[in-house]
Amino acid sequence: MNFLSLFVLIPLLMMLGLWLSKGTKxxxxxxxxxxxxxxxxxxxxxxxxxxxxxxxxxxxxxxTAAFDWFSxxxxxxxxxxDGISVAMLLLSGVIVFTGTFVSWEMPKExxxxxxxxxxxxxxxxxxxxxxxxxxxxxxxxIPMYLLIGVWGTGPKEYAAMKxxxxxxxxxxxxxxxxxxxxxxxxxxxxxxxxxxxHVNGAHLIALGQQYIWFPITFVxxxxxxxxxxxxxxxxxxxxxxxxxxxxxHAGVLMKLGGYGCFRIAIFLMPQAANExxxxxxxxxxxxxxxxxxxxxxxxxxxxxxxxxxxxxxGMVLFAILMLTTxxxxxxxxxxxxxxxMTALFFxxxxxxxxxTGTRDIRQLNGLMRIIPFLGVGFAIAGLANxxxxxxxxxxxxxxxxxxxxxxxxxxHRVLTILATTSIVVAAVYxxxxxxxxxxxxxxxxxHAKIHDAHWEERLAIIVLIFCIAGIGLAPSWISHMxxxxxxxxxxxxxxxxxxxNPFL
Amino acid sequence: MDYSQFLNMHDExxxxxxxxxxxxxxxxxxxxxxxGVPAKSLSVLPVVLIAIQTVYVLLAPxxxxxxxxxxxxxxxxxxxxxxxxxxxxxxxxxMAHEWMKRPENKIKxxxxxxxxxxxxxxxxxxxxAGHFLMFFIGLELASVPMTALVAYTKKNQESAEASAKxxxxxxxxxxxxxxxxxxxxxxxxxxxxxxxxxxxxxxNLVQLMALVFxxxxxxFKISLVPFHLWTAxxxxxxxxxVTAYLSVISKGSAAxxxxxxxxxxxxxxxxxxxxxxxxxxxxxxxxxxxxxxRQNNMKRxxxxxxxxxxxxxxxxxxxxxxxxxxxxVYYIFVYLVANLGIFVIMNIIEQRSGKINISDYDALxxxxxxxxxxxxxxxxxxxGIPPFAGFFSKFFMFMxxxxxGFHLLVFIALVxxxxxxYYYLLIVKAMYIKKNDSPVLSFRSDAYTRIGLVxxxxxxxxxxxxxxxxxxxxxxxxxxxx
Numbered sequence: 001m002n003f004l005s006l007f008v009l010i011p012l013l014m015m016l017g018l019w020l021s022k023g024t025k026x027x028x029x030x031x032x033x034x035x036x037x038x039x040x041x042x043x044x045x046x047x048x049x050x051x052x053x054x055x056x057x058x059x060x061x062x063x064t065a066a067f068d069w070f071s072x073x074x075x076x077x078x079x080x081x082d083g084i085s086v087a088m089l090l091l092s093g094v095i096v097f098t099g100t101f102v103s104w105e106m107p108k109e110x111x112x113x114x115x116x117x118x119x120x121x122x123x124x125x126x127x128x129x130x131x132x133x134x135x136x137x138x139x140x141x142i143p144m145y146l147l148i149g150v151w152g153t154g155p156k157e158y159a160a161m162k163x164x165x166x167x168x169x170x171x172x173x174x175x176x177x178x179x180x181x182x183x184x185x186x187x188x189x190x191x192x193x194x195x196x197x198h199v200n201g202a203h204l205i206a207l208g209q210q211y212i213w214f215p216i217t218f219v220x221x222x223x224x225x226x227x228x229x230x231x232x233x234x235x236x237x238x239x240x241x242x243x244x245x246x247x248x249h250a251g252v253l254m255k256l257g258g259y260g261c262f263r264i265a266i267f268l269m270p271q272a273a274n275e276x277x278x279x280x281x282x283x284x285x286x287x288x289x290x291x292x293x294x295x296x297x298x299x300x301x302x303x304x305x306x307x308x309x310x311x312x313x314g315m316v317l318f319a320i321l322m323l324t325t326x327x328x329x330x331x332x333x334x335x336x337x338x339x340x341m342t343a344l345f346f347x348x349x350x351x352x353x354x355x356t357g358t359r360d361i362r363q364l365n366g367l368m369r370i371i372p373f374l375g376v377g378f379a380i381a382g383l384a385n386x387x388x389x390x391x392x393x394x395x396x397x398x399x400x401x402x403x404x405x406x407x408x409x410x411x412h413r414v415l416t417i418l419a420t421t422s423i424v425v426a427a428v429y430x431x432x433x434x435x436x437x438x439x440x441x442x443x444x445x446x447h448a449k450i451h452d453a454h455w456e457e458r459l460a461i462i463v464l465i466f467c468i469a470g471i472g473l474a475p476s477w478i479s480h481m482x483x484x485x486x487x488x489x490x491x492x493x494x495x496x497x498x499x500x501n502p503f504l
Numbered sequence: 505m506d507y508s509q510f511l512n513m514h515d516e517x518x519x520x521x522x523x524x525x526x527x528x529x530x531x532x533x534x535x536x537x538x539x540g541v542p543a544k545s546l547s548v549l550p551v552v553l554i555a556i557q558t559v560y561v562l563l564a565p566x567x568x569x570x571x572x573x574x575x576x577x578x579x580x581x582x583x584x585x586x587x588x589x590x591x592x593x594x595x596x597x598x599m600a601h602e603w604m605k606r607p608e609n610k611i612k613x614x615x616x617x618x619x620x621x622x623x624x625x626x627x628x629x630x631x632x633a634g635h636f637l638m639f640f641i642g643l644e645l646a647s648v649p650m651t652a653l654v655a656y657t658k659k660n661q662e663s664a665e666a667s668a669k670x671x672x673x674x675x676x677x678x679x680x681x682x683x684x685x686x687x688x689x690x691x692x693x694x695x696x697x698x699x700x701x702x703x704x705x706x707x708n709l710v711q712l713m714a715l716v717f718x719x720x721x722x723x724f725k726i727s728l729v730p731f732h733l734w735t736a737x738x739x740x741x742x743x744x745x746v747t748a749y750l751s752v753i754s755k756g757s758a759a760x761x762x763x764x765x766x767x768x769x770x771x772x773x774x775x776x777x778x779x780x781x782x783x784x785x786x787x788x789x790x791x792x793x794x795x796x797x798r799q800n801n802m803k804r805x806x807x808x809x810x811x812x813x814x815x816x817x818x819x820x821x822x823x824x825x826x827x828x829x830x831x832x833v834y835y836i837f838v839y840l841v842a843n844l845g846i847f848v849i850m851n852i853i854e855q856r857s858g859k860i861n862i863s864d865y866d867a868l869x870x871x872x873x874x875x876x877x878x879x880x881x882x883x884x885x886x887x888g889i890p891p892f893a894g895f896f897s898k899f900f901m902f903m904x905x906x907x908x909g910f911h912l913l914v915f916i917a918l919v920x921x922x923x924x925x926y927y928y929l930l931i932v933k934a935m936y937i938k939k940n941d942s943p944v945l946s947f948r949s950d951a952y953t954r955i956g957l958v959x960x961x962x963x964x965x966x967x968x969x970x971x972x973x974x975x976x977x978x979x980x981x982x983x984x985x986x
Contacts (some may be wrong), residue, residue, distance in 0.1 A: 052594070057862065061721075070896075070900075070971045070974055070975065071971075071975060072827075072830070072974070072975060072978040073827075073900065073903060133893065135895065136890075137572060138889060138890045139889075139890050139891060142884065142889045144930070145929060148938060149933060149936065149937045150936050150937055156937075157937060161771070161929065161933075164773045164925070164929065165922055165925065165926055168921075168922045168925050169919070169922045172915070172918035172919050172921065172922055173918075174914050175899070175902065175918055176906075176911070176914060179902065179903060179906040179911075179914065180911075183906065183907060187907070220801050406789060408714070
């Protein structure tokens with residue numbers, strides 16, 4: 001048994017423990033132990049990965065293991081990681097850990113679905129087999145329905161149904177795309193690396209077929225990555241979801257989309273990606289600017305952050321479609337950075353909402369004096385969001401835009417310049433919001449009585465800020481790790497470009 | 505004559521033995537002589553016997569034989585399908601136990617078990633038929649006792665109405681089927697499956713009509729659109745255990761037989777039936793899904809869900825491949841456990857509280873969390889959500905159809921799974937999210953129901969992720985191409 005499988009096994013054990021545990025204490029104990037174990041495992045994996053890479057192990061996928069699962073259909077249980085998945089696993093570990101503390105008061109059933117959701121996420125990132133990947137993708141989706149529908153706020157039933165149906169509709173596309181790739185490559189292996197390397201009976205997917213399956217697969221994953229115009233589930237879903245679920249969903253689940261677009265759609269069908277990327281570039285670029293502009297006019301804090309997520313996740317898709325090494329590296333850092341800062345944002349918004357009973361920007365004023373700890377955390381999340389140097393957002397966006405501009409084509413450069421405007425717009429909505437709710441004068445006497453963060457909330461916030469600042473202050477190790485995996489992949493699909501990463 | 509040939513029909517013989525024992529037991533074991541109420545042991549006996557026989561059918565050596573000059577044919581896959589149908593019957597018997605305890609049913613409980621087993625025997629013969637007459641007799645044996653079962657609670661007007669509708673459509677479909685068979689006999693001069701292939705000619709329009717009539721006749725049994733009109737009314741009127749039996753076992757056997765006859769007899773017409781089923785499947789899935797959304801009666805809801813699931817099952821015939829056969833049998837099995845799980849819960853709730861509408865299920869989770877949880881698992885399985893078995897069966901079914909080249913069909917079916925997810929989630933929503941002033945009261949199910957639920961849950965959770973079931977089926981599958 002490969003140790004990567006622990007990422008699936010631990011959540012399974014956690015669910016078993018939750019099922020057997022009685023009382024709030026037991027539930028909390030299981031969750032804290034389990035999520036700490038997952039985080040520790042993710043950190044240990046990162047350290048081991050870095051040492052092995054430093055030791056000269058240059059295999060595309062490390063720690064691979066494969067067992068026949070449905071052998072008549074060439075489906076395997078097959079795991080392995082490269083720099084990109086290690087980064088994503090680390091992110092998931094952090095978010096699940098902090099999410100546990102943020103949802104401290106929740107009942108047992110909530111944690112059961114929450115753990116199932118995290119199992120899907122972890123499983124997705126360790127998979128190397130398309131069937132397995134798809135299965136974990138769907139496992140991660142369905143708990144959302146109950147988590148939002150039962151424990152959400154506002155128009156939760158509508159939001160839960162809309163989110164589930166849109167994402168499941170996307171998975172219908174995705175399943176078609178997976179079949180297309182599988183049979184297009186010879187119908188002998190579901191293993192992504194085999195299909196990419198044309199070994200074990202796989203051959204190049206004919207160009208005509210790539211033209212059909214690339215858009216289908218890209219849209220399938222793109223919906224989850226908030227590709228414009230399929231992003232509409234995201235604002236409704238995020239604003240109705242309970243705090244930790246918003247964190248996990250915006251922080252990790254949306255990354256499944258970008259990861260899948262890169263790992264399956266572009267990596268396996270590079271020719272079509274090259275030819276058709278302009279369509280999706282226009283869509284993703286529109287999403288980047290549109291999301292930022294929409295965020296400017298929101299009055300609900302969660303809607304604001306959700307639209308800002310649309311903008312930032314659009315940037316991920318935008319960057320990978322630029323097909324340069326640096327931009328793709330930037331995309332992965334952006335996934336990581338956006339995951340952390342949006343989780344922090346949603347966590348603090350949830351805490352403020354819990355205390356004041358409102359998320360309306362117009363009704364919140366001068367919170368910095370009343371709840372300074374949350375206020376500072378909120379300000380840091382906001383500054384990371386607008387890309388302040390020293391925090392993770394700056395590293396990600398800088399890498400993305402430098403890398404995108406490296407694509408010498410005029411069309412790509414014009415789009416890059418247009419997309420950069422979103423940074424300015426981000427500054428507008430973030431600073432306006434922070435100025436309003438943190439620094440104005442509080443007029444509501446009810447709001448004057450609220451208390452600052454509890455210890456478990458403080459812990460979650462500190463961990464997240466530590467990670468955001470960690471990436472922002474010491475970006476080179478993570479850039480290096482990701483670049484080390486993106487580089488060979490880009491070389492593989494014939495788009496390797498010289499290095500121009502400002503952080504290496 | 506070599507009487508040892510009969511031993512080749514060991515599955516049928518064992519079932520016949522069960523029927524005879526039950527018949528005699530019903531005659532002689534008497535609890536109270538005056539009122540004629542049978543002894544308690546009579547309600548245990550059928551369950552035990554069918555369980556033993558199921559184990560026998562599943563474990564019996566899997567060999568292929570042809571007996572009586574080709575009249576009776578047996579392949580290992582057929583034997584497995586019989587075993588699967590048996591598992592379903594066992595679960596139906598388990599769920600019927602609570603219903604049988606009602607005073608009005610006590611006196612006639614023997615009939616329920618006997619009639620059910622007779623239809624099962626009919627399905628056995630239908631599956632193993634090698635000759636169209638044999639096939640027809642099996643089909644009738646499976647349909648006629650079913651009518652009596654649907655009318656089991658004859659004083660209930662809905663039950664009687666359902667029965668009338670069922671017998672009329674069953675007769676009509678049998679007539680269509682017979683007409684098709686007679687056309688085949690007229691053009692081929694034989695009714696043996698094995699001898700017919702050489703006489704078939706794709707340019708012969710009479711034979712093409714025969715194919716159409718055959719598909720229509722079986723279409724009624726599988727309740728595919730446009731032959732589905734009886735389904736909702738019959739499902740609603742029939743007693744719940746009978747509805748369960750009708751929706752899974754009767755349907756599953758007919759779908760499997762359809763595949764067998766198509767590849768064995770109508771192989772030259774493959775392009776024609778591909779085309780016919782292409783449209784039938786699309787219409788069945790889409791129409792049934794749209795109708796299911798609007799239902800409030802749980803049984804009517806399950807009827808439309810069953811029509812749409814039938815569309816998915818039949819997808820396996822596209823192309824007549826070995827993968828298709830595995831996918832059909834696997835799908836039938838997975839559908840059987842999930843659907844029966846839902847019916848077991850519906851039945852126990854109906855018996856205890858008399859409630860059968862979806863709106864009665866509001867807030868079920870608050871009063872009966874375990875039932876609501878198992879119901880959720882089964883609904884997710886039907887909707888094709890991993891890690892439950894339904895996801896795997898749908899995936900493999902689509903994979904088989906995709907491999908046969910029907911990309912558009914797979915895509916439309918996939919879009920339809922999203923619609924079906926919507927209405928399955930409506931029930932989940934009712935159970936977990938909605939509030940209810942007069943919820944189903946909290947109760948403790950009887951042991952039989954619980955055993956049935958455990959069987960269904962095991963099937964739903966493990967039949968997928970443990971790949972053994974699929975791989976086992978795959979070793980026995982065969983299709984048009986060798």
